[in-house]
Amino acid sequence: MKGIQVDLLEPDRIVCSFKVTPPLPPLLNGGNFMHGGATATLVDLIGSAAILTVGTPSFGVSVEINVSYLDSAYPGEEVEVEAKALRVGKAVGVASVELRKKKTGKIIAQGHHTKYLALASKL
Template sequence: MDFEEVRKYVENEKSKSGLKSKSMPEDFLDLTTMQGLRIQKIERGRILCSIIVPQRLTGEKGELHAGAAAALVDLIGTTVVFTTGVPTGVSVEINISYTGTAYVGDEVEIECKILRLGKAIAVIGVELRNCNNGELIAIGRHTKYIQNIRSKI
């Protein structure tokens, strides 16, 4: 997989990327949630990126909304599978523990790693951390069905 294609997908350069999410209307959550994400590091099975929390992803008190954090776990968790060159399918499970918060204007670092890549399932770990104070915001585990086409040879 071309890491540049994955970067374009995450950083919202969809028209230049050949990657598409088949699980929702094109660009619906992607544009809302992923706008402003920037890649710090990308490698096979790992993405490190960050976002400055915008108003659109917050609740009434200006804190990162739990649903927005869940969407980031889902979208970045799906995207990290692209770095392996294996086509991804539906989510089987998403589990998130919320341990802190971030507010409008705070920088949030998102580290996403493939914990296990099997024949039919990928297990992904995602951590969201507030860069302003180092606080862990959320820990997610995302399990994806994959359409593994690796040869047995």
């Protein structure tokens, strides 16, 4: 996604940040705070990136994405996204993803992403 900065990249973990800046209609909902769909997309993308840090040869396909929405992010706020690969095997990868306000550390959302990775070996 455009505007996301990678702050830390290591095996099993990635930390990114971005600023919620209008006018970015895909990021904001009608209430003028970060859209739940944008949050779910970040869980998908950054969770996948954490799984890839382990060295899996396949992007795979999502099997499950779960997001718990705990707070809102408003225009001008910086958001930090931390994803950790919990398990990466031959067929399945699992990551946890947390979005939080960079200034206060308050959790905006927590996500869990499961991917099927064995697809590349079948091609």
